[in-house]
Amino acid sequence: MLVDNQNSKAYKPASSPFRKALSYLSLVLLGAGATFSGNYFLSGHLFSQGLSNSRSSTQALAEPAPTNVSLPTQNTNFITNVVEKVGPAVVRIDSSRTVTTQMPDMFNNPLFRDFFGADLPTEPQKRVERGTGSGFIINSNGEILTNAHVVEGADTVNVTIKDGRSFVGKVMGTDPVTDVAIVKIQASNLPTVMLGNSEELKPGEWAIAIGNPLGLDNTVTKGIISATGRTSSQVGVPDKRVQFIQTDAAINPGNSGGPLLNASGQVIGMNTAIIQGAQGLGFAIPINTAKRIADQLIAHGKVQHPYLGIQMVTLTPDLKQNINNNPNAGLTVDEDNGILIAKVMQNSPAAKAGLRAGDVIHKINGQPVKNAEDIQKAVEDSQLGSNLQFELHRNQRDMSLTVQPGAFPIEQAQK
Template sequence: MNKKLSLLGAAVATSLLLTNPAPAEAKIPFFSGEQEIPTLAPMLEQTTPAIVHISVAGNREVRQRLPEAFRHFFGQRGSNEYKEERPFKGLGSGVIIDAEKGYIVTNNHVIQDADEIEVRLKDGRTFSAKKLGADPETDIALLQIEAKKLVQITLADSDKTRVGDFAVAIGNPFGLEQTVTSGIISALGRGGLGIEGFEDFIQTDAAINSGNSGGALVNLRGELIGINTAILGPNGGNIGIGFAIPANMMKNLVDQIIEHGEIRRGSLGIRGQDVTSDLTEAMNLKVSRGAFVNEVMPDSAAAEGGLESGDVIISMNGNKINSFLELRAKVGTLGAGREAKFGILREGKERTITVKLKEVSTSQVAASQMHPMLDGAELSNAEGGGVKIDSIANNTAAEQIGLQANDVIVGVNRQRIANLAELRKMLDNRSGVAALNIRRGNTNLYVLIR
């Protein structure tokens, strides 16, 4: 109730006292005793037992800068950094998705490097958890506990979530267990943030803070629509911009971990870009959003399924595709061997093509595993030596620093590299700025990363 409404209520009460000096009972004008006050309590009473508190402990490798004098004293050359292991503790949240089998989903960054994982339920029971698998590229991890009388959450079809839907975040911010905040869905399909390798986030203004990671974002039915994973805000504080991994994406990844014990990344085998106004005008397209196919790779899933260069992918499995980055995230997390139905626009006519996704080659990796500023690039070993950039996703760190598809990284800090393993080693041992020596056609250039 705002101040004006409060004053208005006081004036009404005063008027009643003047006309009737001895009222039996003062009534609140908004809700009578017979009216039910709107509340989320019944839903939360059913849902919150599925949200758990996670505490971890372990040892983590950290880099320390060696003072110049000691560097010479110990004979260190080339680098003024050294690595050491330090103990750490952390807190987070998790969601029970299978009560019978004791499966709990959380964020990979919550349990990464942990030697001990402890799960505490709402009823106070505590269990040691076993890590079944994880995917750092999407920040999803699957745990298991042996316990009875667990409560699992119901999964929503997150593809049916709409901007403006009410949302409730449940977790353990700053260790404050079973904290509930509410808001709305602010946006869908958020990507290009450089948070994860594959991004297709649900954005919400429900308050999310440190410790909410791995917790639940639910609708008003108490169904899981997302796993809270990150916020945008100064010093880690909430400013009403939070991000959750969609429940459907999470389920695809968890199913792969359960079935294979690992993530088998799906590959379509195309190079492309977002549909832009310039592209729409140049190609006379009838759509303003989607993923434009620049090139179809030979012997790829796309080639076998009938996709062609010049096609515009506008939907996947019945859900709209707004950008190439969104397509990349959905394909990469669906899993190898799965079929996907793509709605495409070809020469002004809509068609549907079914493609069986292949598995990403073991020699091809996401560049974000090498360095955050390479996020958005796909790398593979180049013929004749070096590391080839197979593709660059739009609005990513790799694009912003000037990298392009078909570039070949031939060296780092004037030292030649022959393959992905050498590139990873060079970047792991870097100190400060790293200069990538790029071969682009007949030209050599340098790109700096920090």
């Protein structure tokens, strides 16, 4: 029942067939109008654009709704473009090696034999260790850059590229000092990456990682450059000679050897390390360092790092006091800063040049050095047999000595 608001009288609607038909027609027209306007809204047009100036609104609403309207597509972002460009040059590396476990000599004692009997093995035990990592193609002839620890000691290396083809890889050389390796596969016309310049990186720039973490092939993660110049001791690998890039792009086991990219799709680093228990912290070898090592591995199969033969520590006032108060230190320090030589290796280039334990280094080739990492970098950037001019303090007087770096013995951890 309809109620007139003006006089509050009740009316009963007419029940003629004509009035019912007119009511049904109104409902149909309203439904068509809703469909029409909805479709135009989805297709990005204003409702008014579907009306003609010469038509009445009733005529326009009565027209059938279009049936070929498509939803708008989302534009691809820069990460998608980077992945499409670089992804085909990122590879999976599966390696295996046989590890032999020697029996301790004590197990050959007859008393152990009599007690354990047949439970004691009589021959060295062998087992096969398998690992998975990543890499990226730097030359179309099949030269692949990856981490040394991915292929170190491997008996077999298999490389799978994104299009599904698999190749037997040959390790051309490894450098455990920087954790860089080159693997070669027999192929041609392969997709390659474009290398950037890691010296120009600044914290806050975009970072994109591609690799095979935890066996999940072709995984893409993104973040930013969190920091540059992280020392090997800060990362927890003091035996390496690398100033690492830090990123919050997710890096997991299996990402090792994969590329870290900038927003233009250029490789700026090689993913290599994570700190156990940390979240949002990953580290990469700067591509300038990796490329320099890769060139030597391709040309010579090995790398010779300049070497001094000293153990050193960055001085602080607290460290100075601890050394001077320790009668077993064998040293007396009379200044609060600089880099203290704690030990000089016998027959090393440093020993031959006259450096001594207790010397405090302040400059190399006229450039101030603030910490031990500065000296490490200066030595690494030098050439074998070149001259490094050290300005130091010894026994309360200033001195200058010339040191010629020698070849780094891989088995030693001294800088």
